[in-house]
Amino acid sequence: MKKLPLGIQNFPEIRRDNYVYIDKTSLALKMADSGKYYFLSRPRRFGKSLFLDTLKCLFEGRKELFKDLFVYDRWDWDKAYPVRFSHRGEQIQQDESFFRIKQPDGYHPR
Numbered sequence: 001m002k003k004l005p006l007g008i009q010n011f012p013e014i015r016r017d018n019y020v021y022i023d024k025t026s027l028a029l030k031m032a033d034s035g036k037y038y039f040l041s042r043p044r045r046f047g048k049s050l051f052l053d054t055l056k057c058l059f060e061g062r063k064e065l066f067k068d069l070f071v072y073d074r075w076d077w078d079k080a081y082p083v084r085f086s087h088r089g090e091q092i093q094q095d096e097s098f099f100r101i102k103q104p105d106g107y108h109p110r
């Protein structure tokens with residue numbers, strides 16, 4: 001029986017270690033082919049992080065991870081793009097007011 005990927009948001013890990021993966025690559029393909037900006041408004045634990053990591057791997061052209069998934073024969077693997085995530089947390093930590101207001105015990109800013 002396949003393992004459930006409890007708490008795993010890393011697409012390469014899920015694919016390489018043969019965890020259960022519900023194929024959402026048709027949605028990724030649809031999003032890549034239409035629209036421009038997306039706001040993923042889903043409740044907690046609905047797969048947002050894993051889906052973003054899936055998109056990242058797709059745009060990076062990591063073909064080997066998508067074998068047997070919907071997108072495999074439908075994606076142009078000759079193209080690869082750099083993908084960068086920008087998390088709001090980074091900005092907050094750069095803002096010195098963050099350090100004034102909230103510094104947990106033993107926390108040393110870089």
Ligand SMILES: Nc1ncnc2c1ncn2[C@@H]1O[C@H](COP(=O)(O)OP(=O)(O)OP(=O)(O)O)[C@@H](O)[C@H]1O
Nearest residue numbers: 005006007008020021022044045046047048049050
């Ligand atoms: N397509 C999928 N197939 C199998 N398991 C999945 C899939 N998408 C998400 N999961 C699993 O569901 C759980 C929640 O996924 P994830 O952490 O990506 O959700 P989230 O919406 O980002 O959650 P949070 O709101 O807590 O940040 C994880 O254990 C993940 O491995």
Ligand SMILES: [Mg+2]
Nearest residue numbers: 009048049050
């Ligand atoms: Mg998440």
